[in-house]
Structure formats: structure tokens, C-alpha cells
Amino acid sequence: MSTLLEVNNLKTHFGNKRRVVKAIDGIDFKIKKGETVALVGESGCGKSMTSLSIMGLVPAPEGRIVDGEILLEGVDLVGLPEKRMYGIRGKEIAMIFQEPMTSLNPVLTIGDQLTSVIIHHLKVGKKEAENRAVEMLDLVGFSDSRKLLKDYPHRLSGGMRQRVMIAMAMSCNPKLLIADEPTTALDVTIQAQVLELMKKISKEFSTSILLITHDLGVVSELAERVIVMYAGQIVEIADIDDLFKSPFHPYTVGLIESVPKIEGEIERLYSIPGNVPAPGEVIQGCKFAARCSKVFDRCRKEMPTLRKMDESRSVRCFLYDDEEAE
Amino acid sequence: MESTDLLEPTERLELGKTKQLTTQETLLQVRNLKKYFPVKAGILQRTVGHVKAVDDISFHVNKGETLGIVGESGCGKSTMGRSLIRLYEPTEGNVLFDGTDITNLSERELRPIIRRKMQMIFQDPYASLNPRKSLGSTLNEPLLAHKLYSSKKERDEKIKDLLNVVGLHSSSMNYYPHEFSGGQRQRIGIARALVLNPELIIADEAVSALDVSIQSQIINLLEDLQSTFNLTYIFISHDLSVVRHIADRVGVMYLGKLVELANKNDLYAEPLHPYTQALLSAVPVIRNTGVQQKERIVLKGDIPSPANQPPGCVFHTRCPAKMKICETQIPEFKEVKPNHLIACHLYQ
Incomplete structure (x- = not known):
């Protein structure tokens, strides 16, 4: 499988000269075509900021990408003019969010919102866009999709809204789907519906998915590979079973x-x-040292690097350093 | 410091590693509890209907045990918790605390019983703390109101002890809520619930807003406190795994009704109600914990509105095992196996 997305030494910082918050502190990873990768971590570890950096949506001016590159099929997205990003967002990379209500416009119908994306990116007429919208809504499991086009978001339940968001995200056949906590706001039985749907989509469209979540159960359901983040850094990358x-x-x-x-x-x-x-807390050495059960002297002085163990596995810890093993 | 120092000599108990359920004494008895909220419409604000948030619920809680209540959003689990301590006035039914019916007592009569012996821990501790009051004065208030200690020194002593018990430094008395992290705030919420030496604590989604690593700290703390102070918990949560860990018995709610209630091992190993079965099968399982994901039962559709409950069994609109009778008759909530209660026509 070839690489779809490559993130190299990405650094996204917030704040001013006096006080810098390193939300993302140098991360590297790759996503292959058709692969589902999960980004796991607790609140504040930088997982959502990673997705916003990829989408070019880091809140400016307080936040900015200070270093690194994000290559989508070889094209660097960092510093790309906003005009070109318009063509990429929604078409090449689509995103679904945790709160489906806040990401749908309450004064426009579902139909208006779905078709405007399709008309913009696929350059088709209104009639054709509507047909495509109905097709997508059918796919995500609605039974009377044509009627739904005339409905407003407030008439839908949380699970239905999230399915509309998925339909909208998938309507232009994106190469990469970023799902930021897609099921966190949903109840378990509704979560099960959405998870089944996402599995079906990754199979049918062979879209790559970057799944951002704190729920290890959800990770284990969907992902093939997992990236674990802590305090703005990647601490481990591994295949799901490993x-x-x-x-x-x-x-x-x-x-x-x-x-x-x-x-x-x-x-x-x-x-x-x-x-x-x-x-913004400045930590010398390994960022996890203060909470780690296996901490030793070196951890408090030096920062470990993300070390490649084998083809699919990397870890940032001195326990797995050759020098220590000797 | 020794946490036992806090207890009055008569209340002192042997500290055991595991919970001791020697007594089967009932602490709380709930009979046919109902809480309806009126729906008003028009200029005259006439009542046009009712939201049946809690609809005819009966159960009991034994001394020293943890009763877990699970259910999805809108099932009425929080309303039930609040009705128990009369933060909401129940529409109908009785709540007996230690044999006393507390449903019709006046506020003055309530004070020494439920306001002191029943306490609540909320999901968002930040929203339930006064941002303009230091931690010390927040915790002092209930002690003053109930006139438990005569001197300020004694009260401060008590508060310091309590902060240590919940894992906070005693100097944090002088800090304000915004200076704490989410996990620490939840510890404050717990300290406030404990300050009056209650017997029953209702924890409403107490760990849901916390990160996994903090969540496990708080769960362990709650378990420690239970065995130290012989507390009884009603633990309300939507997270089935957390409830399995902490509870002794578990009740499952759907649309304002209790549909199943059993010992946790019976309930998780062999759920009888079709809703419980679907709910348990829907939980994503972490791989390599030695178990296979159960055959998933994906329920169709959404939960109906509690303002417009379906007739008959409330679950029949989504039930995979629906029969003719379910559409018209409300199933009775009764014991089908020892200590296993269920409301479903399949078992009647």
C-alpha cells in the first residue's frame, strides 16, 4: 500500500513570545491508502490539534504551525494558499466532529447543506447534486432520504445528525476522513449504529480514516494501527493487536x-x-517521568526519542533503548 | 494520617480490603416513584401533557452496598436520583430512608435526615462549586448550617482531615475552584459530600467527565471511602464498564422505567431483558482481554420522546423480540429468578 498522508516533525504552538504552549511538539507519522489509524490520548495531549493542523484550521493568530510538513500524496499542505485549501477541504480531506449539532447550520435544510458541498467540489448541477445527496443519505441508513432533504437539523436526533455529517463528509469521495471523537456524544446503542456504518464506509470506499478518540474500546473496533500521544508528543505507534x-x-x-x-x-x-x-508547563527530560512507575535517573534529564523497534512499531522510552539494555 | 481518626468511636469500623456485606438491612426503600414534568403550551400556559421522566419505579438499597443505575440519555436516571433526595418533588410514590417516609416531610423535618444523611456528587464539579468561595469556606458551610462543631478550630480540623482523606493537601483550603484540575475538583465534590458524615451518597455520572487515568483514581477513591466509612452508594452512570466494576447490584432504566434489576454478575453474564442484551452487546470491547465481542444486536431507530411514550411496553418500538401483547399491555416488573427482577412479557 502506498502512503497517502505523511506528517514530518510537525510543531504547532500557541501563545506569544513570552509564553509558548507547545500543543504539538514534533510529531511524525504516516497513513497508508485505505488504512484506519487511531490517534489516542487524554484531553490536552494534542490529538485534536493534530487534526486541525492537517485541515489547515489552526485558530490564527494565536496558534500557528511553526515547523514541519504535512504531505498529502506528496503535496505539502503547510503554507498552502487558502484558495487551494478550499479545494482540498471537503474534497480530498473531510472531517466529522464530536458535536454534530454545532457543525450543522441550524437555519439551512439538510438538503441545502449537503448539495452545496457537492455542487462546489464536483461541479455538477442542482438536480444531480440532489440525486447524489439522496444516494449518500440512503447509504448511511436513512429510509426516506428525499423527504429528509427538506428537514432542518433540529428535527433530527444526535445519532441521525452524526449520520448526516458522515453522508456529507463522504459525498465527494474524500481520500482521507478525519473523525474527531465521532461517537463520544452518542449513547451506546447509537454509537454501535455509527461504528457499524464507519466500518462499512471504510470497506466500500477504501477511504483512509484518521480516528481521534480517547475510548480504547472504539479504537479496538475500528482501527488497524494506533498512535498514542502524551503532552504533544507521540509516545508509541503500533499495530492494534500488538x-x-x-x-x-x-x-x-x-x-x-x-x-x-x-x-x-x-x-x-x-x-x-x-x-x-x-x-505550557516546561518539563525537562521525558514528559511522562513524573507519573511513570519505571522512572530512572536518565528520564529526568534527557528527552527520549521516538525509536523505531521494527517495521510497524515505534516507542519513545529509554526502557527500550539499546544503551540501557547493555 | 489515619483516616479512621475522623470517625466517632461508635462509627468506627474494621477496615477490610474487600467490602463486607454482613448486614442485609435495607437503608432505602423506593415504592412506585413517579416524577412527571408538565408540558405547557399556548398563551394561557395550559398543561397539554406530561413528560414521564420517572414512571413507577420501585427498588431498595441495602446498607453498605452499591446500586448501579445504567441507561442512555433521557431515560430518567438523573431525575430519579434527584427525586430521591427531593431536589425534585416526586409526583407520586414513597421513599423510605431507614424506615422513615421522607416524601411528605417539611423542609425543617428533612434537614436532620436527608439533608445530612443523603448527599450527592455531580458530574461537573466545577459547575457545582461557587467560584467566589475558597475551598475552606465551601466545606465550612454545611458544618455551620448543621451546627455540628462549636468552634472554628474544630471545623477547620475536620476539613483538613477530610481533604487528606480524599487525597488533597490540607493547604488547598485557601484555594479557589479554578485553581484545581478536573480530577482534583471531583475530589472536592466528594469531600463536600462527605463533610456531614452521610450514610447514603448518590453519585450522578461522577466519573464521566474525567480522563481514563483520572477516572480510575476517583473510582478507587470511592471504593476506599466506602469501606472506611461504610457508605451506601447509588451510582448513576451511562458507562456500563464502570458500573460493572463498582456496583454490587445493577438496575437498567429505559424511558423512565426500570426494566431489569439483578446482582451484577447475573446481569452481565446473563441479561434477560432484550434491551439489556442489546445495551451490553453494543459496548465496544478492548481486544485481547480474553473475550470475544458478543454478537452485536444493533437496535433500530432512536429512543422515543418521554413526552410521548409508546403504549404497552415502552421498548416495543425497538425490540427485536416484540410480540402482539407488548403493544398494548405494560409488563409487570417482577422477580423471575431469585433477586432478578425484570419487566418483559417474554418471561411472564
């Missing part, structure tokens, strides 16, 4: 252990001590 079978980084281990399991009994939950570092 990650849950034998997590390497102490943070990943802690994260998996902390989740109460629906099957089986645990006497006491594992918990990572302490808190996520505050944004």
Missing part, C-alpha cells in the same frame, strides 16, 4: 490497565498517579 497484547510504553500500559473492563472481574483498578501536565 498494542493491546503487549504495550511497550509505560503510559500505554497504564492507559489500557486503567479502563474498567465489561468482562471479567478486577479487584482494584490500576491508576496512573498524578495529573496530565498543564499546557
Whole structure:
């Protein structure tokens, strides 16, 4: 499989000269064609900012990409003129958000919103755009799609709105779909509907999906590969089975252990001590050192690098450093 | 410091690692509880209908146990929690706390019973703390109102002890809510609930807004406190995995009704109600925990509006095992196996 998206040494910072918040502090990863990759982490780890950087939607002027490149099929998206980004957003890369209500316009009908995307990107007439919209709504599981075109968003439930968002995102056949916490606001039974739909879409369209979530259950349902982020950095990249079978980084281990399991009994939950570092906090050495159970001297002085273990696996931890092994 | 120092000698209990359920004494008895909200319309604001948020619920809670209540948004689980301590006035039904019917007591009569012995922990601790009051004065207020300690020194002592118990530094008394992180705020919410030495704590989505690593800290804290102070919990949550971990018995709610109630192991291993079955199968399971994902039952459609409940069984519009009788008759909530109650025509 060839590479669709390549992110190299991306740094997105906030603030001014006096105080800099490094929301993303040098991340590298690749997404192959047709692959579903999950980006996991807790609040404030920079996972949503990663998606906004890819979309060119980092809130300016306080936030900016200070370094690095984002290559979509070889074209660098960083610094691309806004005019060209218009052609890419919605067409090449589409995005769905956590809150489907706030991402739909309440004063326009579903039909207006769906067709305007299609008319803009696919350069077709109104009639044709409507047919395409109906086709997409059918695909995401609506039964009377043509009637739905005349409805307003407030008439729909949360799950239905999220399905409309998926229909809209998929209507121009994007190469990459970024799903930022797509099921977090939904109930479990509705979440199940949306997850089934996303599985179907990734299979039928062979679209690459970048799934951003904090829910390891959802990750395990959808993703093939997982990127774990902590405090603006990638701490581990692994194939899904490897990650849950034998997590390497102490943070990943802690994260998996902390989740109460629906099957089986645990006497006491594992918990990572302490808190996520505050944004802008300057930390010397490894950012996880203060909470890590396996911390040693070197961790507090030096920052470990993201080290490639094998073809599919990387980890940022001195425990897996050859020097330490010797 | 030793957390037992806080307890009065009579209240002191043996600290055990595991919860001891020696007594089967009932602490709270709920009978046919209903809470309807009127729907008003027109210039005259006439009542045109009712939202049946809680509709005829009965259950009991034993001393020292944790009753989990699960359900999806809009099922009435929060309304039920609030009706129990009369933050909402119940429309009908009785709530008995330690044998006393508290549904018709006046506010003055309530104060020594539920206002002191029943406390609540909320989902968003920031929204439930006064941003202009330091932590110390927030925690001081209930002690003053209930005249529990005569001197300021004693009260401060109590508050400092309590902060240590919930894992905060005693110097944080002088800080304001915005200076704490989400997890710390939830610890404050817990400290406030504990300040009057309550017997029953209703935790409404107490860990839902927290990150996974913080969530497990708070869950462990709640379990520790339960065994230290012999607390009884009603733990309301939409997260089935968390409830499985913390609860002893679990009740499942759908559209204002309790559809199933059983010991947690029975409920999770062998759910009987079609809704419970679908709910459990819908939870995404982490791979390699030694279990296969259950055959997923994907329910069609959405939850009907509680203002316009379907006739008969409330679940029949989405039920995969629907029969003719379900459309017209409301199933009775009754025991079909020992300690396993269910409201479904399949088992009647």
C-alpha cells in the first residue's frame, strides 16, 4: 500500500513570545491508502490539534504551525494558499466532529447543506447534486432520504445528525476522513449504529480514516494501527493487536490497565498517579517521568526519542533503548 | 494520617480490603416513584401533557452496598436520583430512608435526615462549586448550617482531615475552584459530600467527565471511602464498564422505567431483558482481554420522546423480540429468578 498522508516533525504552538504552549511538539507519522489509524490520548495531549493542523484550521493568530510538513500524496499542505485549501477541504480531506449539532447550520435544510458541498467540489448541477445527496443519505441508513432533504437539523436526533455529517463528509469521495471523537456524544446503542456504518464506509470506499478518540474500546473496533500521544508528543505507534497484547510504553500500559473492563472481574483498578501536565508547563527530560512507575535517573534529564523497534512499531522510552539494555 | 481518626468511636469500623456485606438491612426503600414534568403550551400556559421522566419505579438499597443505575440519555436516571433526595418533588410514590417516609416531610423535618444523611456528587464539579468561595469556606458551610462543631478550630480540623482523606493537601483550603484540575475538583465534590458524615451518597455520572487515568483514581477513591466509612452508594452512570466494576447490584432504566434489576454478575453474564442484551452487546470491547465481542444486536431507530411514550411496553418500538401483547399491555416488573427482577412479557 502506498502512503497517502505523511506528517514530518510537525510543531504547532500557541501563545506569544513570552509564553509558548507547545500543543504539538514534533510529531511524525504516516497513513497508508485505505488504512484506519487511531490517534489516542487524554484531553490536552494534542490529538485534536493534530487534526486541525492537517485541515489547515489552526485558530490564527494565536496558534500557528511553526515547523514541519504535512504531505498529502506528496503535496505539502503547510503554507498552502487558502484558495487551494478550499479545494482540498471537503474534497480530498473531510472531517466529522464530536458535536454534530454545532457543525450543522441550524437555519439551512439538510438538503441545502449537503448539495452545496457537492455542487462546489464536483461541479455538477442542482438536480444531480440532489440525486447524489439522496444516494449518500440512503447509504448511511436513512429510509426516506428525499423527504429528509427538506428537514432542518433540529428535527433530527444526535445519532441521525452524526449520520448526516458522515453522508456529507463522504459525498465527494474524500481520500482521507478525519473523525474527531465521532461517537463520544452518542449513547451506546447509537454509537454501535455509527461504528457499524464507519466500518462499512471504510470497506466500500477504501477511504483512509484518521480516528481521534480517547475510548480504547472504539479504537479496538475500528482501527488497524494506533498512535498514542502524551503532552504533544507521540509516545508509541503500533499495530492494534500488538498494542493491546503487549504495550511497550509505560503510559500505554497504564492507559489500557486503567479502563474498567465489561468482562471479567478486577479487584482494584490500576491508576496512573498524578495529573496530565498543564499546557505550557516546561518539563525537562521525558514528559511522562513524573507519573511513570519505571522512572530512572536518565528520564529526568534527557528527552527520549521516538525509536523505531521494527517495521510497524515505534516507542519513545529509554526502557527500550539499546544503551540501557547493555 | 489515619483516616479512621475522623470517625466517632461508635462509627468506627474494621477496615477490610474487600467490602463486607454482613448486614442485609435495607437503608432505602423506593415504592412506585413517579416524577412527571408538565408540558405547557399556548398563551394561557395550559398543561397539554406530561413528560414521564420517572414512571413507577420501585427498588431498595441495602446498607453498605452499591446500586448501579445504567441507561442512555433521557431515560430518567438523573431525575430519579434527584427525586430521591427531593431536589425534585416526586409526583407520586414513597421513599423510605431507614424506615422513615421522607416524601411528605417539611423542609425543617428533612434537614436532620436527608439533608445530612443523603448527599450527592455531580458530574461537573466545577459547575457545582461557587467560584467566589475558597475551598475552606465551601466545606465550612454545611458544618455551620448543621451546627455540628462549636468552634472554628474544630471545623477547620475536620476539613483538613477530610481533604487528606480524599487525597488533597490540607493547604488547598485557601484555594479557589479554578485553581484545581478536573480530577482534583471531583475530589472536592466528594469531600463536600462527605463533610456531614452521610450514610447514603448518590453519585450522578461522577466519573464521566474525567480522563481514563483520572477516572480510575476517583473510582478507587470511592471504593476506599466506602469501606472506611461504610457508605451506601447509588451510582448513576451511562458507562456500563464502570458500573460493572463498582456496583454490587445493577438496575437498567429505559424511558423512565426500570426494566431489569439483578446482582451484577447475573446481569452481565446473563441479561434477560432484550434491551439489556442489546445495551451490553453494543459496548465496544478492548481486544485481547480474553473475550470475544458478543454478537452485536444493533437496535433500530432512536429512543422515543418521554413526552410521548409508546403504549404497552415502552421498548416495543425497538425490540427485536416484540410480540402482539407488548403493544398494548405494560409488563409487570417482577422477580423471575431469585433477586432478578425484570419487566418483559417474554418471561411472564
